[in-house]
Amino acid sequence: MEIFGTWLAAFFTLGIISFLYRDNAWYKLCESIFVGISAGYWFVTLFWDNIHGLFWERITERHDYWLLIGASLGLMMLLRLIPPIGWISRWPLSFVVGATAGLYIINYFASNVMVQVENTLMPLFSAKFGDPLFSASPYSIVGNIVVAAGTFTGLVYFFFSKEHKGAFGGMAKIGIWTIMITFGASFGYTVMSRMSLLIGRMDFIFGDWLGLIR
Amino acid sequence: MRLTTALFLTLFLTMSAATAQEADSSLTVDSTFIAPPDVTPVMVKNLSARDNPNDAGGSILIKWDLSVDDIEGGKVTHYQILRAETSEGEFEEVGEVPSGNSQFIDNRADRGREFYYKVAAVNQRKQEGKLLWQVRSESALSGPVKSTAQWFDMRRLNVFVGMIILCGLIIIYINRAKSGKPIFIRKIAGLDAVEEAVGRATEMGKKIFFIPGISDMDNVQTLAGITILGKVAQMAAEYETWIEVPVSRSLVMVAAKEIVKEAYVKAGRPDAFHEDQVHYLTDDQFGYAAAIDGMFIREKPATVFFLGNFYAESLILAETGNSIGAIQIAGTGQQTQLPFFVAACDYTLIGEELFAASAYLSREPKLLGSLKGQDMGKAIILLALLAGIILESFNIFQLSQFFSVIE
CATH class of the missing domain: 2.60.40.10 (Immunoglobulins)
Incomplete structure (x- = not known):
């Protein structure tokens, strides 16, 4: 059975990789099976995790009847299948969108604004507040200046209500350059990590399947 | 003597056993x-x-x-x-x-x-x-x-004050915009290209694909993406061009259907809307990517929009779109995926540009006022950065303590 599984995995791996050459019947078959099985798998997973695990078990075991409100919103969503009253499905949708925006605004503000500002507000010439001036190493000082200037000019670039002209435009230009350099580094780093995924698949093909790598 | 020793030994062992x-x-x-x-x-x-x-x-x-x-x-x-x-x-x-x-x-x-x-x-x-x-x-x-629950976490008072300031600024500028005061918004190349991209698909008689990412409706990037979808779908309806929206989440499908339907109504073409324009594929990240890749290759759309939250599938999708010669406009807040979109797409909305898009495209005073209010919030942050770095560098005052967030 294990051998059959390995052969099946190899069949699908090669089928998906065959897309690199061109679209073909093998890829189409693998794609359709992949999409179909994954959709079915997620349906079952979500059913057992959410409807059974988070709803039914909590209702029956913990008697957490507040969940019935959420369940009724879920049922309302299904009313779109009945065209005359399908408009009711907009209510839970509005609830989800509104609640999401409200809940996340605090988290985003805390993590993307407050924490970012706190981390950028640092002494340029010393390791921490209170240390003697110029006590940090030259490398640290240069690093601190780059971080502070990069954050400042990067933020200037994301100003939408002022035209990027003159000194302001110059700062915005430095900002976008900083962002692009960061993207370059990030690109290289991510490609490197994707290589490990490819190596993993190749290891499977040549090791587990063909047995050429021990 | 022996008896005494034996008694002491017995007592010691009994006590030790009790302790053990x-x-x-x-x-x-x-x-x-x-x-x-x-x-x-x-x-x-x-x-x-x-x-x-x-x-x-x-x-x-x-x-x-x-x-x-x-x-x-x-x-x-x-x-x-x-x-x-x-x-x-x-x-x-x-x-x-x-x-x-x-x-x-x-x-x-x-x-x-x-x-x-x-x-x-x-x-x-x-x-x-x-x-x-x-x-x-x-x-x-x-x-x-x-244990009891508290209404307020007083350790996060600074976040509350910050939110009040930001929301206050947004409300002020929304009111100013509503009163008719003009609000300037700088040019955003990626958004200026939206009409050109839709027009190109119309001229070529090919489809437009709109990919709203792989996250659900609880992600602000998905919300931003499907807000832009409304504008793009309206243009597509006006130009009588087919727009297709394959999604990976059921809630996104429901929301996107409503939005596209409304866009067709706004464009005066409710009859042209088809339910299957917005369709579900799978929740699985790479299953979704594999299916879209296949659709790209087989249907060769003229224009592709990637606007939402993307992860590792971003480059797979953008590269395939690039290989078929489609004009591609992407936008996400995922900084690890942005480099791939910059490399493979014609236009990329970087981070907050994605969130500014709905205001930019609609020019609605309410949204423009909100954008201006956010800009004013950024101005305050810039001033805080400048002042804080100077104060901390010369050991005058530790401003960063006011921004410390306790999780």
Whole structure:
């Protein structure tokens, strides 16, 4: 059975990789099976995790009847299948969108604004507040200046209500350059990590399947 | 003399055995070892247990004064925290902390239920991972105590103040925009290209694909993406070009259907809308990517929009779109995926440009005012950065403490 599984995995791996050459019947078959099985798998997973695990078990075991409100919103969503009253499905949708925006605004503000500002507000010439001036190493000082200037000019670039002209435009230009350099580094780093995924698949093909790598 | 010695020996062994019985039941004590005399630590004092403040309930804060034997090389190796539901009930261990610590938070205290606590100062000896002996002395009882939820987490007051300032600015500028005062918005190349991209698909008589990412409706990037979808779908409806929206989440499908339908109504073409223009593929990340890749290759759309939250599938999708020569406009807040979109797409909306898009495309005063208000928030942050860095660099004042967020 294990051998059959390995052969099946190899069949699908090669089928998906065959897309690199061109679209073909093998890829189409693998794609359709992949999409179909994954959709079915997620349906079952979500059913057992959410409807059974988070709803039914909590209702029956913990008697957490507040969940019935959420369940009724879920049922309302299904009313779109009945065209005359399908408009009711907009209510839970509005609830989800509104609640999401409200809940996340605090988290985003805390993590993307407050924490970012706190981390950028640092002494340029010393390791921490209170240390003697110029006590940090030259490398640290240069690093601190780059971080502070990069954050400042990067933020200037994301100003939408002022035209990027003159000194302001110059700062915005430095900002976008900083962002692009960061993207370059990030690109290289991510490609490197994707290589490990490819190596993993190749290891499977040549090791587990063909047995050429021990 | 012999009798006296035998009696003392019997007494010593009996006491030692009794002490060993107090050992932690979760660990197996080697019965061949017994605790030497005078190793039992003095118990802790001033034990207090109270509701852990600034939380949603479910945790109790337990504090005590260290045992006098809790010194370097002393008789305390760690403290055990014991809990029971009644004062006479059986106490069970809910956690332990190493010596030198004088507080513990019990995060498994059900909200509204009363508990009693004790703390045991423990002295134990292990050898090669095996417990040789363990003795402990339990403190007096503290309780009953129950956890409750607080309305406000006062440690996060700075976040509240920041939000009030930001929301206040947004409201002020929305009102200004509504009163008719013009609001300038700088050019955003990626958004200026939207009409050109839709027009190109119309001229070529090919489809437009709109990919809203792989996240659900609880992600702001998805919300931003499907807001832009409304504008793009309206243009497509006006130009009589087919727009297709394959999605990976059922809620996104429902929302996107409503939006596209409304866009067709706004464009005066409700009859041209088809339910299957917005369709579900799979929740699976790479299953979704594989299906879209196949659709790209087979249907060769002229224009592709990637606007939403993307992960590792971003480059797979954008590269395939690039290989078929489609004009591609992408936008996401995922900084690890943006480089791939920059490399493979014609236009990329970087981070906040994605969120500014709906205001930019619609030019609605309410949205423009909101954008201006956010810009004013950024101006305050820039000033804080400038002032804070100068103040901290010259050891004048530590401004960063006001931005510290306690999770």
